[in-house]
Amino acid sequence: MMATLSDLKISEVKLSGKEAGKWGMVIDQDICTGCQACVAACAMENNISFVGEEDAGYGRSMHWIRIERFWEGEYPEVKMTPNQPMMCQQCGQAPCEPVCPAFATVHSMAEELNLQVYNRCVGTRYCANNCPYQVRSFNWRDYERPEPLPNQLNPDVTVRRRGIMEKCTFCIQRIHRAQDQAKAEGREVVDGEFTTACAQACPASAITFGRTDDPASLVSQLMKRRSHGVKHLEELGTLPNVTYFKGG
Amino acid sequence: MIKTFFDWLKQPMGMIAVGIAFLVLFSVAAFGLYQTQQAPEQPIQFPHKTHVAFGIQCLYCHPGASKGPSAGIPTQEKCWACHNQIQKTQTSALLAPLKDAVIGNTPIQWVPVAIVPDFVQFNHRAHIAAGRNCEECHGDLTQMTIYENPQVMNMGWCLNCHVEAAGEDQEKLIKLSDCGTCHY
Amino acid sequence: MSEQFSRRDFLKLAGLGAATTAVLTGCGPASRYVKREPYMEMPEYTATGQSTYYATTCRECAAGCGLVVRTHQGRAIKTEGNANHPLNLGKTCARGQASLQGLYNPDRVTDPIKAGSPLPMDWDAAIQVVADALKNNKPEEVAFLMGMAPDHLFDLVSDLAKETGMNAPIRFGALGMFEARATLSQAAGNLFGEAGLPYFDVGGAQVVLSFGANFLETWLSPVSYTRGFTGLREAQTKQRGTLVQFEARMSATGGKADEWIPLRPGTEALVALAIGKLAAEIKGGAMPRAFAGVDVLDAASKSGIKLETLEHIAGMFANSAGALAIPGGAALGQSNGLEVAEAVLALNALADNFGKPGGMSISALAPDQTEYHRPASAKEMQDFIQKMAGGKFKVLFVHGVNPFFELPNSLGFHSASKNVAQLISFSTFRDETAREANYVFPDHHGLEAWGYQRVATGAMQPVLSGAQPVVSPFYNTRATADVMIAAAQLAGGSFAQALPYADEVEFLQTKVASLLGEADGSFSAPNPQTFMAYFQQYGGWWRNMDGRVAPSASGALNRSIKGDMAEFAGEGEFFFIPFVSPTLAEAGANKPWLQELPDPTTTVMWNTWLEMNPETAHELHIENDDVVRVVSDAGALELPVYVYPAIRPDTVAMPFGQGHTAYGRYAEGRGVNPNDLLGQHFNEAGDLAFAGMKVKIEKTGKKRPLSRLESIMGVYGEGLGEEH
Structure with a gap:
């Protein structure tokens, strides 16, 4: 049943899955200044632990979103490539999902997101090994939050403990809150009514979040208006839901 | 030393000893399990049935249930609004903790019973909006003194109800059986 | 036989034990471990399980961005930008986002402290100390050193100084x-x-x-x-x-x-x-x-x-x-x-x-201003410090700034402070100034505080940004404005006349009410109370007009401007450029998540580094993480090198933000402070010539690995390759 990736051309992969996911993000690298506001906002919203200097040095920092920058050329013709915020791409066909022996990383049929179910996770880290974007982070320890720091924890998000894999959720708690509110008021969720923590904080407005299956939404409009959007590692057939605009 | 011990275990007396050890272990486990299923000690022996019998609606004391995720425990102010007009409050030994708490301005330390683990994001409002009644999950409080869960609140129990509620509606079933509906 | 009681049997027994434990603890309701305390009285605007949002002003720097803080059952859990605020239109920087880690920082000053005394003071005694300091010294012997925020406290102290003949408060900040x-x-x-x-x-x-x-x-x-x-x-x-x-x-x-x-x-x-x-x-x-x-x-x-x-x-x-x-x-x-x-x-x-x-x-001036008031330049700070050293001040009050850290060592604040009889700090955190002070009378954190901040630049409109407490104070702290008002009342005479207010809120209301009659504002109100309520609700007041002024172009081109090259101090062969860390700035080092944010250009976390061109590093046989000694004619520092491809070969650079010797567990003893290398050199306007030093680089032979996000990305990323 499963064809190997080399057997499939991108178009076939696209046909086999759904073309557009439900939620998507557009990131404009031309205006991203790398200021880290999104990283801080994400950490504050999602109760992400800080790990300290030593663990950070081992690459164990828990950022759900990081800003990549690369160098091109040598001095004096050196150039910093456009900053590239990288988070879970919420793949339509996610490489992390089939490798989880505990079914802890599963695809949400309802929201079309990749879920990480913390109570199922047993910490095999297969998913992180198989993630081509390297966006999953693992709780190597029970990282300390001395009192009274826990006061700022967001009650809408589970606090993870040692041995659990975690990653960007597209702020699913905000999705649910908005849906719940809309339902209580007897209406549909309006585009722009809520957004993810990173997009809300971004001083450059480089991140836009919304429904990609709604042609009227701002993300769909942006993707349509500007044709040069790139989806990273699309050739792997992962059907990522984050579109990057690289240059001006 | 270990070798002689294992040799002895294979003798009839040894077998019996192993059997007894297992029985003891099992009893301890069973007792422990029993203990965990008992209603916890509460600071006040709160009689839900008496309050329900007065015709007080659930949402009067737990208004959060219709507005958001948490039903909430009523403030002492709310308790006192009624109780300071009731003669018995001044005399009853059972109500002394309430009186002390209000006079001493110290919070009553309730032990929540109907709670789910941290990794479950439960929202009361959605359930009330879907037309569920309180007693469907929390049992018949006209019969209860101190609150006890009428059943083990585990995921199987949640899902059974979710699947039932979805019925033939595929879209609803997807939404209601989605991991991300409760776990994030 | 014994060898047969090996792994397999052990696992069986261990499994049984684990199963028993699981049965005993796992199956029961978790309730046994939780206690819940309901509110005794539900505060207004609070409902069970619902978040309440308050508009206020960010105090992480002096810019004055508007915030909306999400609070939940009396705790602040998220800061967001105030979408209506003309300066930031709903956006925030990383420091604004992390301000909650200042509010709930484990190393705050919890009570008023007298140096050397193990027990905290009570506030009545603290106010008595302030009142005595005001009353028992000559007006010119009392000095105030204040930060660039908040403005309302600066106004209050300015009023006090004007009325009583004390020295006008002087403002300084490393960012400025x-x-x-x-x-x-x-x-x-x-x-x-x-x-x-x-x-x-x-x-x-x-x-x-x-x-x-x-x-x-x-x-x-x-x-x-x-x-x-x-x-x-x-x-x-x-x-x-x-x-x-x-x-x-x-x-x-x-x-x-x-x-x-x-x-x-x-x-x-x-x-x-x-x-x-x-x-x-x-x-x-x-x-x-x-x-x-x-x-x-x-x-x-x-x-x-x-x-x-x-x-x-x-x-x-x-x-x-x-x-x-x-x-x-x-x-x-x-x-x-x-x-x-x-x-x-x-x-x-x-x-x-x-x-x-x-x-x-x-830039548009704030609504209640007629001219721009800049903070003190380094040169003016030097004069101030000389006065301190000369014993001109008997009392020095410090608020909102950490001069022991933010001022270059060479200006001599440290030794000059020894000649001040009483140093009183209002610091919220246990920083260097609090450590050196005779008394620490902690102010609330910015998110627990009232106030306003003038937007000095960045917005088109004239903006007075309003602050209000989003949570009640977590510790036994007190608003410095309240302390000053109470102390002035206690001191009596002209002090009491200068601050005839019941408390900080009344002072604010009096100040803000001057905008009441303005026609073109973002809101108007029939009376001061309502105006103040709106001021809190909207997070400030601004004019609906472009307040920027076009300068006259006529004279600008007709002056001859000297095109001399800058002069550099010191014998070294490298230009030295200190720059403010974009993530930490001057006061972010005590917030653990700001420490863990990678620097935008180098991706280094939790430390200070020296940036050096690869060519230079190659010539000097220096590699990444090699510790070098940087020597200027004002001092020397040791720190690891980050080989940085985008810097001139004749230049080295270092971020400012770390190098604290106090300021809590996340900041203390971490990295170095480039200010230690800066000498007393100024430009013609009196600002510090901080980029006007030349330094020598000496190898130490030591290595100190830097934690970086790059090249060790991801969970298994170690050795992922230098090409990243």
Whole structure:
């Protein structure tokens, strides 16, 4: 049943899955200044632990979103490539999902997101090994939050403990809150009514979040208006839901 | 030393000893399990049935249930609004903790019973909006003194109800059986 | 037999044990471990399980961005930008996001403290101490040193000083020092006859030449300038704008530039004038006096920029309808910083962009202000410190600034403070100043506090940004304004007359009520109480008008501007550029998540590093993480090297923000402070010539690995390869 990736051309992969996911993000690298506001906002919203200097040095920092920058050329013709915020791409066909022996990383049929179910996770880290974007982070320890720091924890998000894999959720708690509110008021969720923590904080407005299956939404409009959007590692057939605009 | 011990275990007396050890272990486990299923000690022996019998609606004391995720425990102010007009409050030994708490301005330390683990994001409002009644999950409080869960609140129990509620509606079933509906 | 009781049996037994434990603990309701305390009285606007949102003003820097803080059952859990606030339009920077880690920081000052006493004081005794300090000393023996925020407290102390003849409070902040605010405003004064903070409409511009201005990081009002940058690149109505950055070390702002020009430090004025001359030639007409004296070839050779490059940039600048030039950062922190500022502002005069979209103007003054009040320059701080050292002050009150950390060692604040009999700190955190102080009377954290902040620049409108407590104080702290009011009442006489208020809120209401009759405001109200309520609800008050002033272009081009190169102090062979860490700035080091944010350019976390060109490092046989000794004529520091591809080979750079010897567990003993290398050198406007030092580099043979996000990305990323 499963064809190997080399057997499939991108178009076939696209046909086999759904073309557009439900939620998507557009990131404009031309205006991203790398200021880290999104990283801080994400950490504050999602109760992400800080790990300290030593663990950070081992690459164990828990950022759900990081800003990549690369160098091109040598001095004096050196150039910093456009900053590239990288988070879970919420793949339509996610490489992390089939490798989880505990079914802890599963695809949400309802929201079309990749879920990480913390109570199922047993910490095999297969998913992180198989993630081509390297966006999953693992709780190597029970990282300390001395009192009274826990006061700022967001009650809408589970606090993870040692041995659990975690990653960007597209702020699913905000999705649910908005849906719940809309339902209580007897209406549909309006585009722009809520957004993810990173997009809300971004001083450059480089991140836009919304429904990609709604042609009227701002993300769909942006993707349509500007044709040069790139989806990273699309050739792997992962059907990522984050579109990057690289240059001006 | 270990070798002689294992040799002895294979003798009839040894077998019996192993059997007894297992029985003891099992009893301890069973007792422990029993203990965990008992209603916890509460600071006040709160009689839900008496309050329900007065015709007080659930949402009067737990208004959060219709507005958001948490039903909430009523403030002492709310308790006192009624109780300071009731003669018995001044005399009853059972109500002394309430009186002390209000006079001493110290919070009553309730032990929540109907709670789910941290990794479950439960929202009361959605359930009330879907037309569920309180007693469907929390049992018949006209019969209860101190609150006890009428059943083990585990995921199987949640899902059974979710699947039932979805019925033939595929879209609803997807939404209601989605991991991300409760776990994030 | 014993060997058969091996792994398998052990696992069986262990499994049984685990199963028993699971049965005992796992199956039961978790309730046994939880206690819940309901509110005794539900506060107004609070409902079970519901979040409440409060508008206030960010206090992480002096810019004055509006915040909306999500609170849940009395706890602040998330800060967001206030979408209606004209300065930041709903956006925040990383420091604003992390301000909750200051509020709930484990190393706050919890009670009023007397140095040397193990027990905390009570507030009545503390207020008595302040009252005695005011009353028992001559007015001129009492000094206040205050930070750049909050403004309401500065106003309160100014009122007190005015009434009683005390020294007017002096304001200082390391950010202001590195922004060279005094230079900017004096240059504007020299050129346009009116001192003020220039405002650069980056968003409307087409070609932006930035001379060292790190406006996307910490400079003046980074959130508002970042929005401007988005406008430069993205505006629907015009072409994508170009940013050209002139600086010796690529900053995060320089990283976003379309062209990064690594000029020799100290030649910024020369280059600006040369570009002006070339552009004026292209534009035709008489050569303005400002640019007439410069020799373009000489400028090119001295700065190390190719003539073609200068010509090409001048061409872009001259031919663009929206040309803009910004001076800032290290370019101003040199001996000729004032000339740099004047030369660059003159470029704007040449572009004739004053007051136009995409041009330069003088920032809107806050609604209740008639002139711009800048913080003290380093030179003025030096005078202040000399007075301290001379025993002129018996009492020094310090609020909102950490002079023991923020001022360069060479200015001698530390030793001068020994000659002040009583040092009273109002610090919220256990910082260096609190450690040295005789008394610490902790103020609330900014999110627990009342107040207002004037938006000095960044917004089009005149804005008075309002602050209110979003949560009740967590510790036994007290608002400094309340302490001052109570102490003044206790001291009696002119002190009591100066502050005739019941408390801070009444003071605020009195001040804010002066805006009550204004017609063109964001809201109006029938009486002061209602006005104050709206002021809290909306997070401030602003005029619905463009408050920026177009300077007169006439005189700006007719002054001759000297195009000298800057002078550098010290014998070393490397130019030394200290820059403000974009993530930590001056006061972020005690917030663990700010420490764990990777620096935008180097991706280093939790430490200080020295940036060095790969070529230089190769010549000196230095590799990444090698500890070197940096020696200037003011001091020496040891720190690890980060080999940085985008810095001149003759320059080294170091971030400012770490190197605390106090300030809590996350800051203390971490990294070094580049201020220790800075000598007493100033530019003509009195700002510190912080980029005017030359340093020597000595190898130590030690290694100290830096934690970096790059090259060890991901969970298994170690050795992922240097190509990342």
